[in-house]
Amino acid sequence: MSRAALESAVRTAGARVLAALTARYRDLDLAEDAFAEACLRAARTWPERGHPRNAAAWLYRVADRVAIDMLRARKARQRIKPDAGEPATAAEDPMSDEDLLIPDERLRLIFVCCHPALSREARVALTLRMVCGLATEEIAQAFLVPVATMAQRIVRAKNKVAEARIPFEIPRPDAWPARLDSVLSTLEVAYASAHADAAGAGRRAGFAAEILELTRVLADLLPAEEDALALAALVRYAEARRPARLDDAGAMAPLTEQDPTQWNRTLIDEADAYLRRAAELGPSGPRTLQAAIHSAWCGRRTILDPAPWRTVLNLYDTLLRLRDDPFVRLNRAVALAEVVSPEAALCEVDALDGAQLAAFPPYHAVRADLLARSGRTADARAAYDALLALPTSPAERLWLERKRESLAG
Template sequence: MIGAGEAMAAAQPRVVAALAARFRDLDLAEEAFAEACAAALPVWRAEPPRDATAWLWRAAFRKALDMRRREQTRRSAVLDAPAPEPTPEDELMALDEPIPDERLRLIFVCCHPAIAPESRAALTLKVVCGLSTERLARAFLMAEPAMLQRITRAKRKIRDAGVPFEVPGRAAWPERLSAVLATLEIAYAQAYEDAALAGETAGFADEVLRLSGLLAELTPDEPEVLALAALVRYAEARRPARLDDHGAMVPIGRQDMSQWRRPMIYEGLELLNRAASFGRTGPCQLLAAIHGAHLSRLETGTTPWPAIVDLYDTLVLLRPGPVTAVNRAVAVGEAQGPEAGLAALPPPMDWLPWHAARAHLLEQAGHVPEALEALRAALAMEPPPAERLFLQRAAERLAG
């Protein structure tokens, strides 16, 4: 039986998405859900009810109605007449809509062109996925106060511009797709960096797997959409091999390939082949191709590091940035030697993957004291449990 906190965290994205879509107010949705959780704690006591999401939905819906009735400053808002005691399924799943999922619908709303491009993904991850501002700041490599300002401005823009809380017509989808894809990709990256799925983003892996598949069905002629669905399937195919028997993360090159899920790999391959058939290469296709190159070890027994470096060289042109640069440096280190990898690392940054990559390359180059220092810097940044255990083992090995 899961605890109350876990049940609330699991219900948050679904309930907040439905409240926001119903009341057309992002702040109201978040505040009503928070009040519902506060009301739940003394009632639930030892354990949550069988259907915690339904309980929280009904409580949050009532809270939102009460808050809206008390609100006098927004009398001009046009609201739907509240339905009597709706079930979560009634409110959250509108199967006759073009986007038959409340969260995917709200992602399209939050990715409205009126909102600044750099704010769309952050706002969606905050409202729809329930990511904390602190976690968002880490994901976007920026200070927490700056991230809070970005989200606040985006919410204000939705309110002041009168952005409609409705499913956009299909003609409007292309102008929003890049932001929608960025949102799903970042959401999945948060789950991927936690090999044990032990943190607040644990549910993102299955959710993005589902939503990316749904989006691929809705837009079968969009190669980047198909490629994102392929990427997620490639990565999830390796999920069973990402932990050892003691719960430590296993790097991709050391994973037991017999644990990789072949049906999911084949599904990803079919999607990526369809994406490639359009002849319009994009970042998601390159990222999926990189994952596919790693998976080719199933057939060849070796990882094609030079080919992976070539893919990263192209990705750097389409999506420059520290994430791409750090991953490319690791690939360069495998293909051309650790010193070349160290030379390819971007300038120092206060980011866990940068320290971890540097530690790996330094160890490979024989610079043990510096590698140990880099590992300690990475450990100081509070990695997830599986990653922490992996780094601790590496530090103990170097120190011993």
């Protein structure tokens, strides 16, 4: 039970505790090391003494004390003096109170870490690691780069923060536009990690509810920013479908097989309102187009309603002119298979960089399905085998195994 309590605390509150430590001590490595030590101490003591009622608060308090000890050992008290009485109130101080470790405060630190002195990729990677608590492997997959490359990128970003003495301060509103795209990209990747497990049982599942709230806060703060409104719409469309993402056997249910009567219409209505406001602000940008694709699907009311493949393909064609990347091309290929042919879609997929996408499960899933539908059963079976060799959630694996077993021969 104690181990389960620790895993639950790390899963649901670990990233926020790490964010609070980072804001308090303004030292990225110190925050990570102190939190890791607190988790080790919990693993040793909780089985003997029982886990505390407020596990997140315990982890924060212990990590806080560890950080102070580490600072003393480094003889760095001239920069941070945590035991010299009550520090002056600062913008991020509420994050050090376990009762106020709330999503809005994490949003503050996301803005802090997305400093324009760092490259866009470094900002997003560093924020995902330090504020959202994603593993380096998860971040590398989101950027389609090797893990070693991403690890080096994060280390360089940390070093630049330290060497350039980048301040850990809440930027003024006039500085937000320079950071907004990185903030939104961080939320996109964090939400994708929460949405990846159809059963909602993954380590990052708790992000979904938080990012619903964070995108609402952003949309309220920036009501004239198309991208903020579009992202708020997109995550609501995606989250609205969660109740229908599993079939009766617990396997992932593809979008075309989901029962729209199970979708959360309240969330869809909220998404529609955000999307309308985004579309009114001018020519649609990439995030608005992505939200519009979700909207096309969420317009279905029953499972008998036709799938909006042609609309989806047209939207992807427009999106491709604005954002040409492997994710867009892969999703467009799915729609192309339905509107034109699986063979045409397979040509598009095979033109992608297979080596770059080798560790990206959706690539193998799409390709395996297209191979099967094109009559290339042996190749499809090999593609499913490659996919099943990658880490997948239980619900997704059950669905994939079912697909592979359905292949003739």
